[in-house]
Structures are given as C-alpha cells and as structure tokens.
Amino acid sequence: MQDSRRAVVIEDEDDIRTLVATVLEQAGFAVSTAANGAEGLERVRETDPVVTTLDVHMPGMDGFETARRIRAISPTYLLMLSARTEEIDALQGLEAGADDYIGKPFRPRELRARVEAMLRRPRGHTLAPRGAGHGAPPEEQQWLEHRGLRLNRVMRIAVLDGHELDLTRSEFDLLADLLAAGRRVRPKTELALMLRGDAFTGSEFVSDSDARAIEVHMANLRRKLGEVASRPRWIETVRGIGYRLTADG
Incomplete structure (x- = not known):
C-alpha cells in the first residue's frame, strides 16, 4: 500500500x-x-x-x-x-x-x-520560484494571464498583482479552466464535470445541486479576487449558461 x-x-x-x-x-x-x-x-x-x-x-x-x-x-x-x-x-x-x-x-x-x-486532481500547491522566464524550466513558462491575474497549473499557484492568492483546490481548478478557455463560455455543467474529473460527452447527468455548487465556488473565487459579478474585471457571468473571461482592455 x-x-x-x-x-x-x-x-x-x-x-x-x-x-x-x-x-x-x-x-x-x-x-x-x-x-x-x-x-x-x-x-x-x-x-x-x-x-x-x-x-x-x-x-x-x-x-x-x-x-x-x-x-x-x-x-x-x-x-x-x-x-x-x-x-x-x-x-x-x-x-x-x-x-x-x-x-x-x-x-x-x-x-x-x-x-x-x-x-485525479493535483493536491495542494507550491510557491513559484523567483527568476521564471527565459531559460527557466518548462513548468515556470506555463503561465496563463489575464488583466494582471497569472496562474501556473503545474506549480499550482495563482498570483494577482504580485500577490499569491489563497485558493481552495476547486477554486484554483475553476480559475485555471476559465483562463484556458478565454472568451469561450464554460457552462456550469461542464465545469461541474471537470471538478469531478469526468470528461464531457453530452450524456452525463449533472444535478441542480452540482450546478449550485459551481455558483458557490465562483462566488468565493470572486470574493478572493476582489470583484463583484455586476462589475467583473476578470470573470463574466453568462446568464443561464455559465462563465467566461472578460474582454481584454
């Protein structure tokens, strides 16, 4: 064992x-x-x-x-x-x-x-070493960025304006998924399946409770980012469907 x-x-x-x-x-x-x-x-x-x-x-x-x-x-x-x-x-x-x-x-x-x-989801996270950039190991170059928000899936770290965010595992995975999707809308059902570790094929059952859980995670994530749904800086709500990143600028 x-x-x-x-x-x-x-x-x-x-x-x-x-x-x-x-x-x-x-x-x-x-x-x-x-x-x-x-x-x-x-x-x-x-x-x-x-x-x-x-x-x-x-x-x-x-x-x-x-x-x-x-x-x-x-x-x-x-x-x-x-x-x-x-x-x-x-x-x-x-x-x-x-x-x-x-x-x-x-x-x-x-x-x-x-x-x-x-x-199947990574456990915990580690702090990012200093000096990431040209000549750094590959994992240090795998950053997703949007309007001052940076995330590295390999190192399990999210940084906002130079400060590391204290995210739960689910919050981190949701943020990583949205950053990777960009302006493509991510439905709540697909996000729920992602957190479960299941692939989306169109036939899976996602309960109202699962969808509501995504809303709770997103509310907690937004609170930690310091944004409100009515004036989003990073994450837009697409009413009745799900979420996507805000436009650049």
Whole structure:
C-alpha cells in the first residue's frame, strides 16, 4: 500500500462511519476514524491523510467548523457528507473549504467514484520560484494571464498583482479552466464535470445541486479576487449558461 493512501473518516453515526471506512479500505486506503470534529482534527494532524470525509451534523464542533480548522492545517481532500434534503448544508460546507460533497443515503460505488475523481486532481500547491522566464524550466513558462491575474497549473499557484492568492483546490481548478478557455463560455455543467474529473460527452447527468455548487465556488473565487459579478474585471457571468473571461482592455 502506498504511504499516500491514507484517509480519515469523521462521522458520529457508527454504521455510516463503518460503511465509509470499509469503502475506503476496499479502495486501498489505510483509514483512521473519529466520532466527532475535535477527534477528527487530531486524526488529520497525526496521519496527514490525502482524503478526509466529514459529516455535517455532529455533536460539539459541527462539520462546518471542523472543515475550516482542517483546511487551516492540511491540504487533504475534503468530502462532506450531507442529507439530500439539506442541500444548503453541503453548500455551506463548500464555503468552509470542502472540495466536494455527497448526499445521504449514498451508494458505496458513488462514494468511491467521488474519491477517485478528487485524487485525479493535483493536491495542494507550491510557491513559484523567483527568476521564471527565459531559460527557466518548462513548468515556470506555463503561465496563463489575464488583466494582471497569472496562474501556473503545474506549480499550482495563482498570483494577482504580485500577490499569491489563497485558493481552495476547486477554486484554483475553476480559475485555471476559465483562463484556458478565454472568451469561450464554460457552462456550469461542464465545469461541474471537470471538478469531478469526468470528461464531457453530452450524456452525463449533472444535478441542480452540482450546478449550485459551481455558483458557490465562483462566488468565493470572486470574493478572493476582489470583484463583484455586476462589475467583473476578470470573470463574466453568462446568464443561464455559465462563465467566461472578460474582454481584454
């Protein structure tokens, strides 16, 4: 088993905790479990997991606060678990730093597929070395730029007016996708599939919850960029469809 295949399951319900742990173990993870947020935070500190699943409603420290505290100390992939009738909880989880969410009840195959999709996306980011430019390694030359906003997919860094942006993994991937697309409109459905790690063929199902999650990520991204949707400097909303870059100038 690879050392990197470590996971933490934070869930107060015994049967769900056991189910999630079993699914992850069958996927090749060494799993640590916790019954509450405080204990789960300690498990993350101790084991440095690549994946952490986190229930929304727990006694004591709830899932939102636990997510914020985990995100402050770890780049672990965060997958929130939320009842399907409580979609707002999942959206708040994304705002707290989660990378994805899955509704309860869930199918084990769906849980495993979501985890594997997250693993196909790069984990964390590194700071850009100084001196990028002529004669620099290829990854230092792979910058996307738009109106003072620069992003390097290989080094996982986004810079605005010389200052590094503190983006979640999903925010970074959305920004990278939009910068690469330029003025071409990126529908919410395709962006949702991109975050899942799925290719767009036209037959995939994207729920309203998935589309709403893209809106939440975009709102958080805009807040960090310091722009508002009504007066965009970098990202335009194409009403009823999706998003694209603003025109140059």
